[in-house]
Amino acid sequence: xxxxxxxxxxxxxxxxxxxxxxxxxxxxxxxxxxxxxxxxxxxxxxxxxxxxxxxxxxxxxxxxxxxxxxxxxxxxxxxxxxxxxxxxxxxxxxxxxxxxxxxxxxxxxxxxxxxxxxxxxxxxxxxxxxxxxxxxxxxxxxxxxxxxxxxxxxxxxxxxxxxxxxxxxxxxxxxxxxxxxxxxxxxxxxxxxxxxxxxxxxxxxxxxxxxxxxxxxxxxxxxxxxxxxxxxxxxxxxxxxxxxxxxxxxxxxxxxxxxxxxxxxxxxxxxxxxxxxxxxxxxxxxxxxxxxxxxxxxxxxxxxxxxxxxxxxxxxxxxxxxxxxxxxxxxxxxxxxxxxxxxxxxxxxxxxxxxxxxxxxxxxxxxxxxxxxxxxxxxxxxxxxxxxxxxxxxxxxx
Numbered sequence: 459x460x461x462x463x464x465x466x467x468x469x470x471x472x473x474x475x476x477x478x479x480x481x482x483x484x485x486x487x488x489x490x491x492x493x494x495x496x497x498x499x500x501x502x503x504x505x506x507x508x509x510x511x512x513x514x515x516x517x518x519x520x521x522x523x524x525x526x527x528x529x530x531x532x533x534x535x536x537x538x539x540x541x542x543x544x545x546x547x548x549x550x551x552x553x554x555x556x557x558x559x560x561x562x563x564x565x566x567x568x569x570x571x572x573x574x575x576x577x578x579x580x581x582x583x584x585x586x587x588x589x590x591x592x593x594x595x596x597x598x599x600x601x602x603x604x605x606x607x608x609x610x611x612x613x614x615x616x617x618x619x620x621x622x623x624x625x626x627x628x629x630x631x632x633x634x635x636x637x638x639x640x641x642x643x644x645x646x647x648x649x650x651x652x653x654x655x656x657x658x659x660x661x662x663x664x665x666x667x668x669x670x671x672x673x674x675x676x677x678x679x680x681x682x683x684x685x686x687x688x689x690x691x692x693x694x695x696x697x698x699x700x701x702x703x704x705x706x707x708x709x710x711x712x713x714x715x716x717x718x719x720x721x722x723x724x725x726x727x728x729x730x731x732x733x734x735x736x737x738x739x740x741x742x743x744x745x746x747x748x749x750x751x752x753x754x755x756x757x758x759x760x761x762x763x764x765x766x767x768x769x770x771x772x773x774x775x776x777x778x779x780x781x782x783x784x785x786x787x788x789x790x791x792x793x794x795x796x797x798x799x800x801x802x803x804x805x806x807x808x809x810x811x812x813x814x815x816x817x818x819x820x821x822x823x824x825x826x827x828x829x830x831x832x833x834x835x836x837x838x839x840x841x842x843x844x845x846x847x848x849x850x851x852x853x854x855x856x
Contacts, residue, residue, distance in 0.1 A: 459753075462488045463745030478601040479839050481745050485752020486835075495758055505753070519750050522743020524714040528696050529736040530600035530609075530618070531718020546616050548784035550623035553802050554592045556780025558631075560772045561591035571765060573823055586635050586821055590813065590830060591773040593628030594621040595806030595838065596715055601744060602804060602842045608849070613794055617801040620781065622719075624802065625712060632812060635821075655706040663699055663713065667720020670695070674721075689735065751838075754810055755831040760824040769826075770833040774840070777803040797848040804841040809834035 462484030470480030486492060494501040505511070565584035569576045576583050599621050600609070608614040678688040696714045703713030782799025786792060813830040816822045822830075 459485075459488065459746050459749045460742070463749045467745060477605050478598060478748055479842055481748035482751055482835060482838060485749040486757075487752070488749060489753040490756035491752065491758065494756065515750070518743070519747045520710070522739060523711060523747045524696055524700050525693075525735055525739040526744040526747070527596060527600070527711045527715040528692070528718040529732065529739050530596070530604070531715040531720075532722045532732055532736075545785055545788040545790055546619045546623070548788045549616060549781050549798060549802070550620040550627075550784070552784035552787075553594075553620055553624055553777060553781030553799075554627050556783070557591040557773060557776025558588035560588075560776040562588035564768060564772050568768070571768060573825060575821070575823055575826075582635060583821065585631070586816060589628055589631040589635065590809065590816070591769075591776055592624065592631070593805065593809065593812065594624045594777070594802045595804050595809060595834070596621050596625055596711060598748075598804045598806030598838045599801060599841070601740075601748070602838075602845070603801065604740070606842060606846055606849075608845070613797055613801070613849070616785070617798055620798070621802055622712070622715065632815075659702060659706055659713075660716065663702075663716040664720040667695075667717045670721060685734065692735065751806065751810060751835065754814070755828055757828060757832065760828050761832075762825050762829060765825060765829045766832050769829045770836050773805070773833050774803055774837060777837075793848050797845045800841050800844040800848075804838045805834040806838045 463481045466480035466484035466487070467477040468480070470483075471477055490501065493504075562584045565572060565576065565580070565587050569580060572583065572587075596618070599617060603609045603611075603614045603617065609618070674691065675688065678684060678691065682688070696717055699713035699717045700710035701713075704710045778796070778799035780799075781802040782795045785798040786795035790798065810831055813822065813827050813834075817824070817827045
C-alpha cells in the first residue's frame with residue numbers, strides 16, 4: 459500500500475497534480491477494481507480475508523489519520539477568521555443546505571431510481587441521501603490544500619473552517635437518522651442528547667487544547683524528557699479526544715482535528731516537535747490511509763451508471779453552488795468563491811465511512827453504496843486540479 463502511494467503520488471507530482479490524487483488512484487489499482495479483477499489469486503494472497511489482517515490494517519490506517527488530522531488542525535489559526543467570519547458562516551450554511559435539499563429532492567422526485575429500500579421509509583432514506591451529499595472530507599481537503607500550498611492561505615482557512623462546521627452538522631444529522639433506525643428510536647431525547655453533547659465537546663476540546671498548548675510545552679521541557687515525553691502526551695490527548703468523539707456519536711477524526719486547532723491558537727507557530735509528528739503522519743501514515751480508500755469498493759460489481767451520474771452530479775452541483783454561492787454572497791471574488799466550492803466538494807473517505815455505516819444498518823444496498831463511493835472518489839480527484847487551475851496565478855499565502 460505504501461509502495462503504491464509513493465509511486466502514484468510522485469507520478470502525480472511530476473504531472474503537477476496533488477499527491478493525494480495519485481494515492482487515491484494507487485488504491486484503485488491495488489484494490490479489487492484492477493488487481494482483484496486481473497489477478498484474483500494475487501489479490502487474495504496480498505489481502506487474505508482474515509479478521510486479524512482486517513483489524514491490523516484498520517488500526518494502522520485510523521491511527522495514522524488521527525495524527526494527520528491533528529497536524530492539519532495545527533495549520534488552522536482561528537484568529538485570522540475574524541475578518542472573514544461572515545464568509546465562513548455563509549459558506550458552511552449554504553454548503554450544507556443546498557446539497558441536502560437537492561439530495562432530498564432527488565429521492566422524492568425519482569424514488570424508482572433508488573431501488574426497493576426506498577419503499578420502506580421514503581422520508582428517512584431521503585434524509586440520509588441529503589446528509590450524505592452534504593458532508594465534506596476533512597482529511598482529503600486538508601491534504602489537497604496542503605499539497606497546493608493553500609492551507610495558510612485565506613482561502614484554505616475558510617475552506618477548513620467551513621468543512622469543520624459542515625462535517626459537524628452533517629454527522630449530527632446522520633447520527634439523528636441512525637437514532638431513528640435503532641430499536642429504541644422511540645426515545646426521542648437520544649438524538650437531541652447527541653447534538654447537545656457534540657456542542658459541549660466542541661467547546662471543551664477547543665478550550666482545553668488552547669489552554670494546554672504553550673503551557674504543556676513549557677512544563678514538559680522543564681520537568682520531563684524532551685521531546686519523547688511530549689510526543690507521548692500528545693498521543694494520549696489525541697486518542698482521548700478521538701475516543702470521546704466516537705462516544706458521543708461523531709467521527710474520531712473530528713476530535714483529533716479540534717485538539718490541533720485548539721493547541722495552535724496560543725502559539726505563534728507550530729513547535730518543532732509538532733513538525734516531527736507531521737513528517738511521520740504526512741509521509742508515512744496518511745498515504746496508507748488514502749490508498750485504503752480504493753481498497754474498499756469493487757467498481758465492477760453493482761455499478762449503475764444512471765445512479766452514479768445522478769449522485770455525482772447532484773453532490774457536485776449542490777456543494778459548488780451552495781458553498782461557492784455562500785462565499786460569493788459574502789463578498790469573496792468569483793474565482794475565490796468557486797475555488798472554495800470545489801475545495802469543499804471533496805468527499806473522500808468520510809463519505810465511504812458514512813456509506814459503510816448505512817450499508818451495515820440496511821439503509822442502502824450495494825448499488826447505492828458503490829454510487830456513493832464513486833462520487834466520493836470523483837469529487838476528491840476533481841478538487842485539487844480545479845483549485846490549481848483557478849489559482850495558478852494567485853497562490854501566494856497571506
